[in-house]
Amino acid sequence: MEARNPPSGGSSSQPALDGRRRRPEPRSGRPRGEEIERGGRLPSPAAHKAASCQRVAGAGARRSCRRKQGRRQRARAVKHGIQGGEAAVFIPDGGLGEKGALAGLPTNGSKSGGPRGSPGLLSGPNVPAKRPRGLDLPAASEAAQKSPGAPRPGKLSEEEAARIAGAKVVLPNQVVLISKEGARVVSAAAQAPEGGGGGAVGKTAQVTTGKIHEGLRPAGATLKVIPVGRAELGKADGTRSAHQDQSRQTNRTHFTERAKLHKVLTIDRTLAPRDPKALGQYGRPAVVPGEKEEEAKRRWKEGNFNVFLSDLIPLDRAIEDTRPAGCRDLLVHNNLPTTSIIICFVDEVWSTLLRSVHSVLNRSPPQFIKEVILVDDFSTKAYLKDKLDQYMAQFPKVRILHLKERHGLIRARLAGAEIAKGDVLTFLDSHVECNIGWLEPLLDRIRLNRKKVACPVIEVISDKDMSYMTVDSFQRGVFTWPMNFGWKPIPPDVILKNGIKDTDIIRCPVMAGGLFSIDKKYFFELGTYDPGLDVWGGENMEISFKVWMCGGEIEITPCSRVGHIFRNDNPYSFPKDRLTTVERNLARVAEVWLDEYKDLFYGHGYHLIQKNLDIGDLTQQRELRKRLQCKNFKWYLENVYPDLEAPLVKASGLIINIALAKCVTVNTSSLAFETCDVNNKNQKFNYTWLRLIQHGDSCVAVTDAEGTLGLHPCDKRNNSLKWLHKSLVAFHPELMDHIVLEHLPRATCLEVDRSQKALRAGVCSSSNLYQKWQFGNYYAA
Numbered sequence: 001m002e003a004r005n006p007p008s009g010g011s012s013s014q015p016a017l018d019g020r021r022r023r024p025e026p027r028s029g030r031p032r033g034e035e036i037e038r039g040g041r042l043p044s045p046a047a048h049k050a051a052s053c054q055r056v057a058g059a060g061a062r063r064s065c066r067r068k069q070g071r072r073q074r075a076r077a078v079k080h081g082i083q084g085g086e087a088a089v090f091i092p093d094g095g096l097g098e099k100g101a102l103a104g105l106p107t108n109g110s111k112s113g114g115p116r117g118s119p120g121l122l123s124g125p126n127v128p129a130k131r132p133r134g135l136d137l138p139a140a141s142e143a144a145q146k147s148p149g150a151p152r153p154g155k156l157s158e159e160e161a162a163r164i165a166g167a168k169v170v171l172p173n174q175v176v177l178i179s180k181e182g183a184r185v186v187s188a189a190a191q192a193p194e195g196g197g198g199g200a201v202g203k204t205a206q207v208t209t210g211k212i213h214e215g216l217r218p219a220g221a222t223l224k225v226i227p228v229g230r231a232e233l234g235k236a237d238g239t240r241s242a243h244q245d246q247s248r249q250t251n252r253t254h255f256t257e258r259a260k261l262h263k264v265l266t267i268d269r270t271l272a273p274r275d276p277k278a279l280g281q282y283g284r285p286a287v288v289p290g291e292k293e294e295e296a297k298r299r300w301k302e303g304n305f306n307v308f309l310s311d312l313i314p315l316d317r318a319i320e321d322t323r324p325a326g327c328r329d330l331l332v333h334n335n336l337p338t339t340s341i342i343i344c345f346v347d348e349v350w351s352t353l354l355r356s357v358h359s360v361l362n363r364s365p366p367q368f369i370k371e372v373i374l375v376d377d378f379s380t381k382a383y384l385k386d387k388l389d390q391y392m393a394q395f396p397k398v399r400i401l402h403l404k405e406r407h408g409l410i411r412a413r414l415a416g417a418e419i420a421k422g423d424v425l426t427f428l429d430s431h432v433e434c435n436i437g438w439l440e441p442l443l444d445r446i447r448l449n450r451k452k453v454a455c456p457v458i459e460v461i462s463d464k465d466m467s468y469m470t471v472d473s474f475q476r477g478v479f480t481w482p483m484n485f486g487w488k489p490i491p492p493d494v495i496l497k498n499g500i501k502d503t504d505i506i507r508c509p510v511m512a513g514g515l516f517s518i519d520k521k522y523f524f525e526l527g528t529y530d531p532g533l534d535v536w537g538g539e540n541m542e543i544s545f546k547v548w549m550c551g552g553e554i555e556i557t558p559c560s561r562v563g564h565i566f567r568n569d570n571p572y573s574f575p576k577d578r579l580t581t582v583e584r585n586l587a588r589v590a591e592v593w594l595d596e597y598k599d600l601f602y603g604h605g606y607h608l609i610q611k612n613l614d615i616g617d618l619t620q621q622r623e624l625r626k627r628l629q630c631k632n633f634k635w636y637l638e639n640v641y642p643d644l645e646a647p648l649v650k651a652s653g654l655i656i657n658i659a660l661a662k663c664v665t666v667n668t669s670s671l672a673f674e675t676c677d678v679n680n681k682n683q684k685f686n687y688t689w690l691r692l693i694q695h696g697d698s699c700v701a702v703t704d705a706e707g708t709l710g711l712h713p714c715d716k717r718n719n720s721l722k723w724l725h726k727s728l729v730a731f732h733p734e735l736m737d738h739i740v741l742e743h744l745p746r747a748t749c750l751e752v753d754r755s756q757k758a759l760r761a762g763v764c765s766s767s768n769l770y771q772k773w774q775f776g777n778y779y780a781a
């Protein structure tokens with residue numbers, strides 16, 4: 001794996017002599033797809049330059065710089081299949097070509113330059129369809145951001161104070177929808193709130209200057225900003241007065257709707273006074289001292305990130321408040337649902353796990369945290385048993401569930417959900433840091449409508465220097481065929497044209513999977529995760545399709561931000577081969593949810609058809625879909641993800657011989673070769689993702705040893721019915737226009753026989769014009 005991190009990130013990103021960090025070396029050349037996650041050109045190990053942004057002058061520029069870095073790193077992670085939660089479809093890098101992984105296969109014509117419209121032999125409808133590439137994550141803008149700067153700890157409090165003082169309320173009252181025409185922005189008023197209030201109200205609300213505590217009293221009395229870098233606010237007082245405030249408010253019936261809202265709470269407790277000079281404080285990059293490099297290198301594999309540094313960084317370090325400016329003034333409802341935080345882990349690194357838990361406890365309003373459930377998925381590390389129990393005993397809200405055997409992430413989450421007592425389940429990874437104000441915006445969305453699934457923006461904690469990096473808000477979680485998760489930026493012109501704000505809610509076709517909040521009852525109504533899924537992988541697709549198709553929504557809440565360590569590999573073992581597990585899970589999801597579009601999945605992951613995966617019994621899942629009266633996948637594509645290229649067939653229409661300009665024609669049960677006629681139904685064929693040449697239920701086939709052609713009942717699993725066309729560029733570029741039988745060792749082609757009246761299969765010859773064909777329309781290469 002060439003992209004594997006070197007075991008000591010800190011040292012590898014040492015500044016060069018000029019004091020600047022080295023530029024990333026571009027990774028070796030896989031072709032890149034178009035749109036997903038523009039940060040795809042991955043920084044080489046040496047490339048991590050979090051510190052560099054700190055030297056950029058100006059907060060805005062610095063933010064932008066770090067955002068770009070975060071994007072790049074996250075792109076790399078996505079490429080490696082490591083979304084938040086290691087919970088999405090992934091393609092292990094390096095395994096692509098050799099192992100025939102899902103993506104990157106030369107299955108659908110791979111490198112061919114895209115579909116061709118037929119060059120006008122006939123006046124047929126030629127659709128020069130765009131090629132839905134998307135198999136690879138694209139190149140990043142190589143605009144390297146190497147600009148240094150100092151950390152900005154002290155500033156935060158002033159900024160915050162100013163904001164609080166003069167605050168004009170800006171609500172994230174818009175939801176960004178992507179339609180075929182582009183983006184559409186819907187105001188919150190158009191979204192029917194279920195519980196009344198919140199979203200539609202307060203659009204014009206103004207906070208009276210300096211009177212926040214009186215007027216829009218926050219439910220938790222912690223509106224007082226904690227200056228970062230100082231220890232403040234004992235745990236107890238904030239909590240107690242919060243409850244008092246809330247009951248006082250709810251007892252007063254004459255309150256206007258507006259008064260039921262409060263500004264998102266800015267809570268950042270500390271365990272002890274913060275040492276501004278501590279390693280990694282304020283999310284700064286940390287550096288391994290020279291003499292410790294060996295040790296750091298050794299310890300890398302304990303978690304596949306810089307464990308050595310993590311252990312030295314304060315468990316409650318401050319991080320930069322990376323929320324878009326408007327978020328500080330976001331109003332949320334006072335009566336938010338409570339949540340159970342569920343964190344599953346296997347052999348997680350001690351300091352990282354604790355930092356995750358502390359970030360939850362320190363930055364969430366306690367009244368909304370019902371509990372924090374740690375699910376130990378049968379870890380092998382001793383420190384995750386008694387020692388963890390003892391440590392967590394000081395936090396009454398933390399419960400630990402030690403599973404007695406390995407369940408895998410999916411079932412471990414279910415174990416946590418089973419015992420959860422909160423209204424909402426919030427799933428988090430075990431190597432995260434929740435940022436200031438992260439929780440309330442998520443809960444507020446669910447309060448608005450219990451069928452909303454709310455995701456935070458996943459930011460980046462560097463695996464090398466543990467720095468905290470922000471990412472762009474304008475990104476949707478999407479997938480490309482065959483169901484690879486990725487991030488897709490909303491194009492800048494769309495943002496501009498629609499006036500999309502960085503605080504606007506973004507609807508996502510799919511979620512990354514690791515971090516999200518969902519109403520507990522709704523989660524169980526949806527049948528949780530498909531219990532037939534194994535360990536990890538594909539469950540984010542399953543829940544995403546299920547949510548959308550069965551009446552819910554998936555949203556990213558830009559005012560909620562959680563950092564996540566993206567790793568290049570899972571440090572723990574998979575019971576079975578990791579790739580097989582994910583493939584099998586995905587095939588299961590495809591069979592249950594994709595309807596006729598599952599052909600696109602198999603067409604892009606063609607080896608799965610051959611593998612004959614045992615995906616288990618689907619009866620219950622299909623019944624669930626029926627019971628919930630879920631919409632079909634076509635609806636999903638049209639309404640939720642209209643920008644996905646999803647042609648049901650690769651080509652269609654007439655099959656025209658290039659030399660003779662005549663067409664393949666069905667003549668009852670045999671095939672003839674006649675003058676083309678676009679209106680002749682007997683000349684219409686589909687060339688499918690599974691490589692059948694289909695006319696109704698019949699498929700073009702060789703019918704005898706002499707190579708006579710005829711029709712045979714279609715069968716997706718019958719290899720002798722499969723033909724290659726336009727997809728041989730890698731191996732036989734000279735046969736691009738040919739139609740080649742797939743299963744024969746000797747290249748055998750569809751050809752016009754010498755009489756020029758009949759068709760047969762003959763030995764391929766690249767120059768033989770009688771073997772060159774063109775379909776009327778092409779939709780994909």
Ligand SMILES: [Mn+2]
Nearest residue numbers: 084085086429
């Ligand atoms: Mn993770």
